Amino acid sequence: xxxxxxxxxxxxxxxxxxxxxxxxxxxxxxxxxxxxxxxxxxxxxxxxxxxxxxxxxxxxxxxxxxxxxxxxxxxxxxxxxxxxxxxxxxxxxxxxxx
Amino acid sequence: xxxxxxxxxxxxxxxxxxxxxxxxxxxxxxxxxxxxxxxxxxxxxxxxxxxxxxxxxxxxxxxxxxxxxxxxxxxxxxxxxxxxxxxxxxxxxxxxxxxxxxxxxxxxxxxxxxxxxxxxxxxxxxxxxxxxxxxxxxxxxxxxxxxxxxxxxxxxxxxxxxxxxxxxxxxxxxxxxxxxxxxxxxxxxxxxxxxxxxxxxxxxxxxxxxxxxxxxxxxxxxxxxxxxxxxxxxxxxxxxxxxxxxxxxxxxxxxxxxxxxxxxxxxxxxxxxxxxxxxxxxxxxxxxxxxxxxxxxxxxxxxxx
Numbered sequence: 075x076x077x078x079x080x081x082x083x084x085x086x087x088x089x090x091x092x093x094x095x096x097x098x099x100x101x102x103x104x105x106x107x108x109x110x111x112x113x114x115x116x117x118x119x120x121x122x123x124x125x126x127x128x129x130x131x132x133x134x135x136x137x138x139x140x141x142x143x144x145x146x147x148x149x150x151x152x153x154x155x156x157x158x159x160x161x162x163x164x165x166x167x168x169x170x171x172x
Numbered sequence: 173x174x175x176x177x178x179x180x181x182x183x184x185x186x187x188x189x190x191x192x193x194x195x196x197x198x199x200x201x202x203x204x205x206x207x208x209x210x211x212x213x214x215x216x217x218x219x220x221x222x223x224x225x226x227x228x229x230x231x232x233x234x235x236x237x238x239x240x241x242x243x244x245x246x247x248x249x250x251x252x253x254x255x256x257x258x259x260x261x262x263x264x265x266x267x268x269x270x271x272x273x274x275x276x277x278x279x280x281x282x283x284x285x286x287x288x289x290x291x292x293x294x295x296x297x298x299x300x301x302x303x304x305x306x307x308x309x310x311x312x313x314x315x316x317x318x319x320x321x322x323x324x325x326x327x328x329x330x331x332x333x334x335x336x337x338x339x340x341x342x343x344x345x346x347x348x349x350x351x352x353x354x355x356x357x358x359x360x361x362x363x364x365x366x367x368x369x370x371x372x373x374x375x376x377x378x379x380x381x382x383x384x385x386x387x388x389x390x391x392x393x394x395x396x397x398x399x400x401x402x403x404x405x406x407x408x409x410x411x412x413x414x415x416x417x418x419x420x421x422x423x424x425x426x427x428x429x430x431x432x433x434x435x436x437x438x439x440x441x442x443x444x445x446x447x448x449x450x451x452x453x454x455x456x457x458x459x460x461x462x463x464x465x466x467x468x469x470x471x472x473x474x475x476x477x
Contacts (some may be wrong), residue, residue: 098420099421100445
């Protein structure tokens, strides 16, 4: 997988379905019948992975919702995006320069 | 590999609709959760094998059943011979909006939703234990869909009861469903099944219902019965015997993972998620850490008042 940067644009894979429940998300990847539970940041990353907005834009959107500083938030979001891509939940569609 | 390739000599000739030559003119009705189910088109030897396998659950045909299953002949040459030694047998499945197709050892089956849920089963077995096994493999899948249609679920689990309320113990293979069932049995509990159980969600609260699908332990012959469900517990072998509450999301994830057949079906997954979320919200859910020889049975939470 190519490296993930703030400019990367992700989208959810077509076989991924999820439900937000009390801050967490239950994610079902149909093709593998895998079920994951994500915390609030992970759930937000899934919400934002629409194939149009870059990771940088996700962080802009989330920075008003979380207390953590932007650098910490960026690190967490990049980590989650990488793990979700590794798990086959997200796929890279483009690089979007600021 | 395409659908049916591992089991069928001519996958392209898979029945496009429910029809064919019935094995015979015998019928019986099965009193199983989600039913009654009408099993029609049986030969005498098949009826006899079904009655032997499903003791106490068969009755004569009297009125319309909720779900009809039609049995048809298929020549042995339609099926591939497989060496099944050391092989975990799983039915091949193909999903669409209106039907689920199944292929297996001497088995072709389809579940159709138009106009109502109906099953069609083709096999070359004329009777005996082989035929009964083919039918049970098909019937497990049909029951899963029927329960889902009724707002319930079939769950890979151990079900235990003290006769007044019941507990459902979840976990993948190796998590300890049979071990924990045996521990409960030794304390005087009744084990409904250590493999597959039905959850029903009537307005009075969730109930755990007996199915005739057991593993090493379970009561196949007691007739239909259900008990108020006191809790859903995710099994973990550990160093202590203790309960930890699960979040609704964690409980839902465990329930979805434990819902065989339908959790792979892209056409029914939203219904499954909604049903199991309702269950997770309506019954206490825990992680149950247990030790071998410990006091698992003694710490099961009582039915909420």
